[in-house]
Amino acid sequence: AQKVTQAQTEISVVEKEDVTLDCVYETRDTTYYLFWYKQPPSGELVFLIRRNSFDEQNEISGRYSWNFQKSTSSFNFTITASQVVDSAVYFCALLIGGAGNMLTFGGGTRLMVKP
Amino acid sequence: GAGVSQSPRYKVTKRGQDVALRCDPISGHVSLYWYRQALGQGPEFLTYFNYEAQQDKSGLPNDRFSAERPEGSISTLTIQRTEQRDSAMYRCASSYRMGGGENTEAFFGQGTRLTVV
Numbered sequence: 127a128q129k130v131t132q133a134q135t136e137i138s139v140v141e142k143e144d145v146t147l148d149c150v151y152e153t154r155d156t157t158y159y160l161f162w163y164k165q166p167p168s169g170e171l172v173f174l175i176r177r178n179s180f181d182e183q184n185e186i187s188g189r190y191s192w193n194f195q196k197s198t199s200s201f202n203f204t205i206t207a208s209q210v211v212d213s214a215v216y217f218c219a220l221l222i223g224g225a226g227n228m229l230t231f232g233g234g235t236r237l238m239v240k241p
Numbered sequence: 242g243a244g245v246s247q248s249p250r251y252k253v254t255k256r257g258q259d260v261a262l263r264c265d266p267i268s269g270h271v272s273l274y275w276y277r278q279a280l281g282q283g284p285e286f287l288t289y290f291n292y293e294a295q296q297d298k299s300g301l302p303n304d305r306f307s308a309e310r311p312e313g314s315i316s317t318l319t320i321q322r323t324e325q326r327d328s329a330m331y332r333c334a335s336s337y338r339m340g341g342g343e344n345t346e347a348f349f350g351q352g353t354r355l356t357v358v
Binding site: 130161163168169170171172173176217219227228229230231232233234 | 272274276281282283284285286289296297299300330332334336339345346347348349350351352
């Protein structure tokens with residue numbers, strides 16, 4: 127069975143601070159995909175990134191960066207110089223290759239960025 | 242349309258009534274998914290379709306829940322004889338292709354908030 131754990135249920139930072147959201151996953155499959163989604167206060171789920179299990183290169187997109195480490199089964203998300211607009215619930219999710227399209231989500235981390 | 246569209250956005254129904262939730266996926270997307278999200282939790286998989294074929298319905302909680310996608314586009318999730326525990330956000334998503342590789346990211350609609358009173 128697959129499982130995604132986001133141990134931080136809520137994080138509060140002051141604007142311009144860097145913040146890292148943790149994600150730990152469990153699977154026995156060797157082919158899998160990891161995702162991050164953002165749920166702003168308006169409620170929609172916004173796709174941020176997908177990584178596959180064969181590509182451990184870290185990725186940077188503007189103020190966002192992702193650190194994928196298979197050795198620790200982690201896929202952490204860092205926001206640099208946080209802004210108030212980053213306030214949202216962030217979900218990490220896992221998809222097993224070849225087993226349909228069922229995403230397994232973590233419980234989410236609520237990030238509050240204060241001015 | 243430009244994105245996944247769900248209707249209604251909000252639905253309040255009395256216990257015992259049937260409800261139908263509609264999802265209009267992104268044009269051309271092959272795969273369509275339904276998820277349920279309880280307050281303060283992550284979405285949980287219900288079922289998914291490739292074209293008009295329902296591929297997996299293992300996440301449907303019981304036989305009061307059903308889904309269809311008869312023409313491979315719009316989908317309807319139906320809940321019969323609703324109960325208070327069915328109250329949740331119901332999310333639909335679609336992806337251009339199936340699987341986990343390129344162009345398979347799931348794009349979500351804004352959801353339908355169902356409240357059973």
